[in-house]
Amino acid sequence: MMKIGVLALQGAVREHVAAIQAGGAEAVVVKKAAQLEELDGLVLPGGESTAMRRLIDCADLLEPLRAFADAGKPVFGTCAGLVLLAKEIEGQEAAHLGVMDITVARNSFGRQVDSFEADLDIEGIDEPFPAVFIRAPHIVRAGADVEVLCEYQGRIVLAKSGPFLGCSFHPELTGDHRLMQLFLDMIENRELLPTEAHYSKI
């Protein structure tokens, strides 16, 4: 059985665990670096990216997480998780993991009163996907190897790059597990992914 971790320092951990289990994989609640070794993939959940980053630093997790990603292990980031993955963050000097060749703008749809739900047309998913955007970021720049899977109102909200999948919204807040399934499929078909393009840049 595939083992998928959920970084459990803060945020919507329970929901991702349920989605992973619904997809027939084993979910591991990850708080320490040593736990990364046994994983086939990792989810960076929604939450507050600044709080998560501080807890990542406290737990000495930054380098182990980067190493996990650099080894070509799949990582799925939602909302704050997308911000953690990004190579650049608009208006900020330093990125967090900085492994996915995108630039994100934080809270770019506005404050909480502007948070919204919308149905999205996603590349490779047949029926519209119900998405919950909460103080959501979006991708303002996608590198050459990044595959844009969905735009909403002209903004990139879902993209894939080698082993990395990232979205602005919270698939974990709905009972719709199709995006998690897409991620699990990515892991299963991992040898088919164009990870070399990613490696060549490191």
Added chain:
Amino acid sequence: MSEKGTDRVKRGMAEMQKGGVIMDVVNAEQAKIAEAAGATAVMALERVPSDIRKEGGVARMADPRITEEVMNAVSIPVMAKARIGHITEARVLEAMGVDYIDESEVLTPADEEFHLLKNDYTVPFVCGCRNIGEAARRIGEGASMLRTKGEPGTGNIVEAVRHLRQVNGEVRKIVAMGEDELMTAARDLGASYEFLKEVKLLGRLPVVNFAAGGIATPADAALMMELGADGVFVGSGIFKSDQPERFARAIVEATAHYQDYELIAKLSKDLGPAMKGLEMATIGAADRMQERSW
């Protein structure tokens, strides 16, 4: 088609706070300290609960200038307190764009009979509760997040523990009940039948429930997580301690790793005095903030 202010969007915002610490701040400088320490949100208010307790007088919504400065100072969500039943304070905070409103018993109530109809707002609300009946009534009015009331501004965890144990104990009883027992339980608890059915189905409350009211140390925060809180609010505990920055950082870490006791020992070393704190028996009935709300 997009829709704002739905239950999913309002409750979802609180789900993203889980495992985190929300800190009371009275100015932009404190808000920055809180954000740097890893707070998941800050609560802007005029005076922290222990000062309200000490100074007395009517406690109201903070000066919008303070709230605005806090909003401009940090990128994390900003919550703010409005008085129970004060429609206009709540609408003002919503118009200012705060991310969450706490309809709070820490402030002097504006209405001693009715709470806000929170379903009417786009901005989400958090409310205090001591038992499942209060939880049900607040959610019925539209609260998207709950917290224990505890006894604010005391630095004494005993009431928060009491309230969290009460709520979670009642949830467990409801889950174990037969469906034919729910209506009588609804009558006895002051909770709607529909609400109890939902709790039974989910096996938990339908919204996030944080601990609040008396958390003063990293161990206090970890205790509340141990007892099943989804996260913690720290009011006076941080900026009334001797070393606010260190307290804030230690409480954030202890909350995330609440069962790592060696870590909590390390975090708690040489922190210096926590806020002084109050024994419950010394607080007169009129000064018990938890009795406010109905």
